[in-house]
Amino acid sequence: xxxxKRSIAYLDYSQVYGGAERVLNSIAYHLNRxxxxxxxxxxxxxxxxxxxxxxxxxxxxxxxxxxxxxxxxRWSYPPRGxxxxxxxxxxxxxxxxxxxxxxxxxxxxxxxxxxxxxxxPVRAMGxxxxxxxxxxxxxxxxxxxxxxLCNRVICVSDFNRAILSEVCETEKSVRIYDCVEQxxxxxxADMPLENLLNRLSSKTRLIVSVGQLTPYKGHDLAxxxxxxxxxxxxxxxxxxxxxxxxxxxxRLECILRKNDVENGRVLLxxxxxxxxxxxxxxxxxxxxxxxxxxxxxxxxxxxxxxGCPFIGVDCGAVREFVRDGVNGLLVxxxxxxxxxxxxKYLLTNPDYGRRLADALAADVKECLSPKIMIxxxxxxxxxxx
Numbered sequence: 001x002x003x004x005k006r007s008i009a010y011l012d013y014s015q016v017y018g019g020a021e022r023v024l025n026s027i028a029y030h031l032n033r034x035x036x037x038x039x040x041x042x043x044x045x046x047x048x049x050x051x052x053x054x055x056x057x058x059x060x061x062x063x064x065x066x067x068x069x070x071x072x073x074r075w076s077y078p079p080r081g082x083x084x085x086x087x088x089x090x091x092x093x094x095x096x097x098x099x100x101x102x103x104x105x106x107x108x109x110x111x112x113x114x115x116x117x118x119x120x121p122v123r124a125m126g127x128x129x130x131x132x133x134x135x136x137x138x139x140x141x142x143x144x145x146x147x148x149l150c151n152r153v154i155c156v157s158d159f160n161r162a163i164l165s166e167v168c169e170t171e172k173s174v175r176i177y178d179c180v181e182q183x184x185x186x187x188x189a190d191m192p193l194e195n196l197l198n199r200l201s202s203k204t205r206l207i208v209s210v211g212q213l214t215p216y217k218g219h220d221l222a223x224x225x226x227x228x229x230x231x232x233x234x235x236x237x238x239x240x241x242x243x244x245x246x247x248x249x250x251r252l253e254c255i256l257r258k259n260d261v262e263n264g265r266v267l268l269x270x271x272x273x274x275x276x277x278x279x280x281x282x283x284x285x286x287x288x289x290x291x292x293x294x295x296x297x298x299x300x301x302x303x304x305x306x307g308c309p310f311i312g313v314d315c316g317a318v319r320e321f322v323r324d325g326v327n328g329l330l331v332x333x334x335x336x337x338x339x340x341x342x343x344k345y346l347l348t349n350p351d352y353g354r355r356l357a358d359a360l361a362a363d364v365k366e367c368l369s370p371k372i373m374i375x376x377x378x379x380x381x382x383x384x385x
Contacts, residue, residue, distance in 0.1 A: 005037040009103040017048035019298040023178045024109045028054040030370040062093040087117035095121035104385050111142050119149040128384045136295040156296035157317030179373040180301040180364050183277035190275035205236045209287040210299045213244030218289030220255050225339035227259035243272040280306035285346050288312045304360035309353035311342050327360035
């Protein structure tokens with residue numbers, strides 16, 4: 001007798017294709033399709049949706065284009081109340097779409113403070129809700145009224161779960177680590193990255209600070225640390241890899257001028273590169289210096305799988321897998337000279353860096369595989385259906 005498939009829907013209202021979206025892609029790819037029918041719901045078509053590898057027929061859009069009522073999605077200066085109106089309309093459209101496809105569980109890939117109006121109509125129809133909370137910042141904590149709409153809240157680390165416990169009863173939250181997969185180069189050339197790397201000499205050694213352009217990601221710390229070694233290591237270039245806020249870009253340019261770094265030694269393209277696999281392989285050191293630490297953070301583990309050592313901040317979820325001097329290098333938050341010392345050591349001892357990367361890569365393959373994450377997710381879904 002054929003098993004009836006249970007329908008799971010994933011909601012992705014993100015504007016970019018970052019770490020959370022890469023993990024969603026892994027979930028969709030590895031989920032047992034013999035047991036589950038999967039659909040992924042987006043508000044409206046955006047260019048980064050092409051980076052998902054699941055079938056186009058599994059993608060559903062609540063609107064075929066950006067419309068006048070979509071608030072901040074449509075207007076640079078949205079009319080007052082239009083953002084709330086958009087969330088109400090999207091929430092109703094979402095609930096109707098879920099009922100049409102007989103969905104039993106809605107999995108919200110990024111649980112946010114402002115998603116209550118999305119979820120109220122869904123909960124009113126009796127559909128179970130799983131929220132994925134991925135932030136390390138208490139400022140992004142979903143309020144109790146949002147948590148109350150969720151049947152379960154997935155936290156991406158014990159550190160992340162401890163923050164959520166401030167508003168969420170422990171029995172409603174569950175820790176499931178994101179999986180980490182070795183990145184593959186895109187079949188289509190990433191021209192901004194190609195052009196940038198082609199301008200560099202083959203002898204240039206590259207340090208890459210990875211993360212969206214926000215003050216939280218620690219690119220300022222990377223620039224200040226690099227300024228201390230730039231004159232000594234004339235063959236080394238620092239690349240800030242991540243798009244985002246134009247205001248943050250201008251702030252980092254001011255920090256560059258203040259530290260008097262030679263022109264061309266720090267590259268600040270403000271672009272989300274599509275081919276991070278090639279960038280990791282080209283790098284000699286990867287920096288992940290987020291102030292206060294990450295809720296999980298894929299960067300150290302993806303770098304390790306590409307054979308590249310990383311330097312991170314000794315706080316946040318990274319401490320759940322990384323041991324300083326064993327499989328990575330950690331410094332105190334805002335410790336510029338600590339970053340300087342570790343960069344110098346890795347630049348003069350590349351074999352040591354490779355050993356660190358190999359050790360962390362082994363831990364990733366053992367503890368953060370898609371198989372482990374999917375098994376935990378499917379157990380969670382089964383408990384709700």
